[in-house]
Amino acid sequence: MKTLQMERLTRTAFAPFGDVIELDGARHFAINGGTTERxxxxxxVDVTEQGGRPLINLFRAQPRPLPVDITMMERHPLGSQAFIPLTAxxxxxxxxxxGEFDPARMRAFWSDGWQGVNYAKGVWHHPLLALDEVSDFVVVDRGGEQPNCDELTLEEPWRLMFEAGAELSV
Incomplete structure (x- = not known):
């Protein structure tokens, strides 16, 4: 089985695939008479191609057992897709x-919770991979008449590895 090394999720490392949604380093300012920090x-968010419109959804992800094997990927060719966790x-x-899927160019990241991700239009990604507990995410993506999800099955599974070859563990 092939392995894929996990990396810490950071803005710089994830930039080729979209945005990391986090408060650390974000532009912010006080609003509402100083009672709220924006x-x-x-x-x-990029969802308007071919008449698309933004959708706001809640996804409830079931925890995945460890170790995690990747057997499929998907992409949304007409719009971005943002996942914002509601808990840490x-x-x-x-x-x-x-573009054309190349398994040799896959990358894997881990988040400890308060970071979200916004997959850029057309970026291949695996569906939600929650750990430990049922986890809720607000998801912003594209609605419209055209199909907007391509899925593929990998020729062979890839096992996610963590910290210099050790299997990901709780």
């Missing part, structure tokens, strides 16, 4: 660049 423009629960992100 963290501004956290992700580039660990989850995993597996991505590959937009």
């Amino acid at each position: 963290y501004h423009d956290l992700a580039a 629960r660990r989850y995993l992100v597996v991505v590959a660049p937009a």
Whole structure:
């Protein structure tokens, strides 16, 4: 079985695939008479191609057993897709660049919870990979008449590995 090394989710590392949605380092300012802190423009939502419109959804992800094997990927060719966790629960992100799928270009990231991700239009990604507990995410993506989800099954599974070859463990 092939393995894929996990990386910590950071803005710099994830930039080729979209945005990391987090408060650390975000532009922010006080609003509402100083009673609220606004963290501004956290992700580039891109959903209007071919008459698309934004959708706001809640996804409830079941925890995945460890170790995690990746057997499929998907992409949304007409719009971005943002996942914003509602609790500080660990989850995993597996991505590959937009275009023709190349398993050798897959990358895997782990988040300890308060970071969201916004997959850019056409970026290949694995569906939600929650760990530990049932986890809720607000999801902003594209609605419209055209199909907007391509799925593929990998020729062979990839096992996610964590910290210099050790299997991901709780």
